Amino acid sequence: MTTETDILIVGTGFAGLGMAIQLKRAGRENFIAIERAGDVGGTWRDNHYPGIACDVPSHLYSYSYLPNPDWSRVFSPGGEIQAYIRKCAEDEGILPHIHFHTDMLKSTWDEASKRWVVETSKGTYVAKILITGTGHLADGHMPRIEGLDSFVGDVFHSANWDHSVSLEGKRIGVVGSGASAIQIVPEMQKVASEMVVFQRSAPYMIPRWDREFTEGERRMCRRDPSVVEDLRSEIFWSGEFNFAQRRNIPRFLNEAKALAVGHREAHIKDPDLLAKLTPDYEIGCKRLLISNTYYPAIAAENATLEASALKRVEGNMAYGASGTGYELDVLVFATGFEAVRPPFAARIFGSEGISLDAHWDRGMQAYDSIAVNGYPNLFIINGPNTGLGHNSVVYIIEAQVDYIMGALQQIEEQSIEVIEVKRTAEDAYMEKLDTMAQGTVWLAGGCKSWYVDDRSGRLTLVWPDFAHSFRDENGTFHPEGYDMQPAPVAAE
Amino acid sequence: MLDNQPFREGAVTVGGVSVRYRVAGPENDRTPLVLVHGTAGSIDGHYGYIFPMMAYRQRVIALDWSEPEGDALELADLVAQVKAVITAEVPEGPVTLMGYSLGACVAALTAYEMGDKVANLILAAGWLRTDTHQKMRNDVWRQLRDQDSASITQYMTFCAFSPAFMNMRTLTDMKAAAGMLKITPFVDKQMDLNTRIDIAAECEGIAAKTLVIGCTYDMMVPKHHSKQLFGAIEDARYAEIPSGHAVVHERAAELFHYVDRFTRQPDEFPAGTIIPAQKP
Numbered sequence: 136m137t138t139e140t141d142i143l144i145v146g147t148g149f150a151g152l153g154m155a156i157q158l159k160r161a162g163r164e165n166f167i168a169i170e171r172a173g174d175v176g177g178t179w180r181d182n183h184y185p186g187i188a189c190d191v192p193s194h195l196y197s198y199s200y201l202p203n204p205d206w207s208r209v210f211s212p213g214g215e216i217q218a219y220i221r222k223c224a225e226d227e228g229i230l231p232h233i234h235f236h237t238d239m240l241k242s243t244w245d246e247a248s249k250r251w252v253v254e255t256s257k258g259t260y261v262a263k264i265l266i267t268g269t270g271h272l273a274d275g276h277m278p279r280i281e282g283l284d285s286f287v288g289d290v291f292h293s294a295n296w297d298h299s300v301s302l303e304g305k306r307i308g309v310v311g312s313g314a315s316a317i318q319i320v321p322e323m324q325k326v327a328s329e330m331v332v333f334q335r336s337a338p339y340m341i342p343r344w345d346r347e348f349t350e351g352e353r354r355m356c357r358r359d360p361s362v363v364e365d366l367r368s369e370i371f372w373s374g375e376f377n378f379a380q381r382r383n384i385p386r387f388l389n390e391a392k393a394l395a396v397g398h399r400e401a402h403i404k405d406p407d408l409l410a411k412l413t414p415d416y417e418i419g420c421k422r423l424l425i426s427n428t429y430y431p432a433i434a435a436e437n438a439t440l441e442a443s444a445l446k447r448v449e450g451n452m453a454y455g456a457s458g459t460g461y462e463l464d465v466l467v468f469a470t471g472f473e474a475v476r477p478p479f480a481a482r483i484f485g486s487e488g489i490s491l492d493a494h495w496d497r498g499m500q501a502y503d504s505i506a507v508n509g510y511p512n513l514f515i516i517n518g519p520n521t522g523l524g525h526n527s528v529v530y531i532i533e534a535q536v537d538y539i540m541g542a543l544q545q546i547e548e549q550s551i552e553v554i555e556v557k558r559t560a561e562d563a564y565m566e567k568l569d570t571m572a573q574g575t576v577w578l579a580g581g582c583k584s585w586y587v588d589d590r591s592g593r594l595t596l597v598w599p600d601f602a603h604s605f606r607d608e609n610g611t612f613h614p615e616g617y618d619m620q621p622a623p624v625a626a627e
Numbered sequence: 628m629l630d631n632q633p634f635r636e637g638a639v640t641v642g643g644v645s646v647r648y649r650v651a652g653p654e655n656d657r658t659p660l661v662l663v664h665g666t667a668g669s670i671d672g673h674y675g676y677i678f679p680m681m682a683y684r685q686r687v688i689a690l691d692w693s694e695p696e697g698d699a700l701e702l703a704d705l706v707a708q709v710k711a712v713i714t715a716e717v718p719e720g721p722v723t724l725m726g727y728s729l730g731a732c733v734a735a736l737t738a739y740e741m742g743d744k745v746a747n748l749i750l751a752a753g754w755l756r757t758d759t760h761q762k763m764r765n766d767v768w769r770q771l772r773d774q775d776s777a778s779i780t781q782y783m784t785f786c787a788f789s790p791a792f793m794n795m796r797t798l799t800d801m802k803a804a805a806g807m808l809k810i811t812p813f814v815d816k817q818m819d820l821n822t823r824i825d826i827a828a829e830c831e832g833i834a835a836k837t838l839v840i841g842c843t844y845d846m847m848v849p850k851h852h853s854k855q856l857f858g859a860i861e862d863a864r865y866a867e868i869p870s871g872h873a874v875v876h877e878r879a880a881e882l883f884h885y886v887d888r889f890t891r892q893p894d895e896f897p898a899g900t901i902i903p904a905q906k907p
């Protein structure tokens with residue numbers, strides 16, 4: 136069965152859904168969104184581990200055009216974010232446009248028909264425009280661990296939590312000490328008889344200014360929407376301020392460091408543990424974490440910090456690279472995602488028949504962080520150089536959706552059949568980004584992070600500037616960067 | 628490894644006193660930006676954020692005021708210092724001149740006197756004529772100062788920040804911030820000058836493309852002053868930041884946003900525009 140549509144969106148997280156909502160609001164009905172899972176939400180559907188919450192305040196971490204007065208906390212739990220995304224999809228009438236359980240397997244640009252041919256687990260789609268919103272933290276990364284198959288207990292990844300496994304009184308190993316791990320660890324410490332955390336490198340952590348909103352505050356937000364607008368502005372610009380740390384300016388970096396050091400020393404009294412929890416790279420080089428509960432949990436009686444990576448497993452023993460072994464019942468992998476080489480790229484083949492993944496053999500890149508030469512009529516949301524170390528990803532997504540709306544308008548007005556970014560424009564854009572990235576904490580901070588592509592040493596995931604400048608630079612369509620071919624006029 | 632931005636220091640002699648300034652950032656198609664701080668300020672105190680961040684975009688020059696000889700400080704003394712720095716560093720012009728608070732009054736008068744050497748002008752939380760509301764605040768300050776009151780820095784801090792900003796912090800934090808303020812005899816002279824500003828006539832003659840930035844919750848130089856500048860200067864556009872007078876601390880990134888956009892493309896908005904706030 137072949138389904139034809141003007142516009143095909145892949146994925147229904149904040150990105151794909153945000154795109155769908157704007158299309159719908161603009162009166163464009165001829166679009167379909169395919170989603171490999173059975174619900175919208177992406178990240179927030181898949182991550183339901185104990186303790187999950189956002190780390191950008193909820194009033195900002197949501198669509199600007201669909202404010203929610205009812206967030207329960209400053210940093211709302213994941214379930215609430217998922218319910219919010221679901222409600223947005225329902226209220227905006229998007230659900231009928233979504234084909235669930237439809238996995239994009241292979242998309243090929245067909246030069247003859249000037250269409251994308253998209254093979255999925257539910258048949259073939261043919262679309263004039265292909266828009267990916269497949270996320271950059273969507274596919275869990277499992278490190279290859281020697282002997283893991285022999286583990287006699289339960290094993291799962293943080294983004295695929297097995298709630299059927301009872302954890303009460305168990306000996307639990309948590310692998311990793313990144314953003315997910317620091318939310319999981321305090322919850323595990325509460326229920327485990329013993330808990331071991333395998334830490335490859337110590338993260339920087341600062342306090343989390345979290346609290347519950349009162350019913351009165353929520354009513355205030357419902358009664359006066361300008362309160363939410365003011366809050367968004369306040370949260371956004373105070374987040375923007377922190378870009379100066381990522382920019383690696385001594386004064387601001389040192390302020391952040393002092394906050395992190397003070398936080399660590401206030402909670403950790405044991406000098407050995409303090410040494411293990413002290414990072415050996417510059418603050419902000421890896422994701423700066425926020426938590427009030429991680430340090431107390433790691434300092435608890437039933438917790439052990441193994442300051443080395445999990446190396447091998449044998450039966451019910453798990454060994455760190457240091458050689459120390461621990462007897463465990465459960466192993467939780469909070470080891471992050473396939474971000475540097477996103478799996479969707481291996482499934483998209485352009486005009487020369489090469490996959491985007493192969494094309495990106497020196498790392499991801501795209502003009503205006505959205506379009507790739509050789510891949511006509513394709514727009515990528517939340518792809519190369521869109522990540523932020525300091526502010527809300529939804530803000531970036533909205534800017535990219537605006538850009539695509541501008542492009543679609545031009546395509547329609549001028550009856551464009553093929554739109555392809557110029558190679559020279561793409562290269563010039565990347566050169567500009569490379570220059571901007573020099574000296575930033577991601578490149579100069581002395582750490583190995585998923586923001587940088589090993590193969591080229593280039594910063595391929597992060598937008599190396601303020602979030603607001605992403606919108607200034609990439610929030611409107613730039614026709615000058617593209618070759619555009621009008622459709623031939625049909626003979627009467 | 629920190630990104631220690633290279634910069635160069637310079638000095639010029641004005642009326643017998645040495646005025647020190649700092650230069651950083653690449654020369655490119657943007658007009659050099661000259662920064663003038665406000666009362667009780669300095670390059671680091673008022674432009675600790677804007678100076679280094681703008682220097683990633685373009686050439687930036689900033690000066691620290693020096694105390695002139697004599698008992699009373701006049702606007703002309705400070706204008707002379709700014710002119711001397713511009714003449715030393717960008718003799719042919721043009722420059723983009725930015726002033727904050729009292730520095731905005733200095734910058735406006737400098738722009739008037741230098742004509743087309745100041746192509747673009749940014750006036751943040753500045754004013755055109757001292758009014759009763761300001762005189763009243765200044766008078767309380769004067770009394771506290773004469774009594775050598777320990778509360779004076781707390782009073783200044785209270786006036787400088789918006790309630791929203793303060794409420795994100797504790798009283799202890801705010802008192803600690805107040806404790807950092809230093810009042811010198813030169814600051815006394817600046818406070819006296821603040822009571823006597825009147826550049827209304829000169830503002831009518833400013834030709835520079837101007838961006839006026841008012842602060843919604845400013846209790847020291849309330850935003851109606853910025854509106855007056857917006858009205859008085861012919862080629863002016865207006866933006867408003869929801870902060871107290873201490874916008875250089877409170878909303879440094881948002882201030883940067885306006886400065887960055889304006890210096891990149893001064894004519895992005897035609898004269899008379901009230902630039903809409905970005906809604907994140």
Ligand SMILES: Cc1cc2nc3c(=O)[nH]c(=O)nc-3n(C[C@H](O)[C@H](O)[C@H](O)COP(=O)(O)OP(=O)(O)OC[C@H]3O[C@@H](n4cnc5c(N)ncnc54)[C@H](O)[C@@H]3O)c2cc1C
Pocket residue numbers: 145146147148149150151169170171172175176177178179182187188189190191196237238239240268269270271272273315479516517526527528529
């Ligand atoms: C635990 C966690 C916490 C986070 N917290 C924050 C935060 O506080 N603030 C912040 O700004 N960001 C946060 N992020 C980043 C977060 O990923 C983004 O903010 C945002 O949710 C990304 O939305 P998206 O739509 O681009 O991607 P996703 O939410 O990942 O959605 C992608 C969708 O595409 C679908 N898909 C993928 N491949 C295919 C295919 N081949 N065929 C069909 N469908 C496909 C997936 O099933 C998924 O539904 C967090 C991420 C994680 C993992």
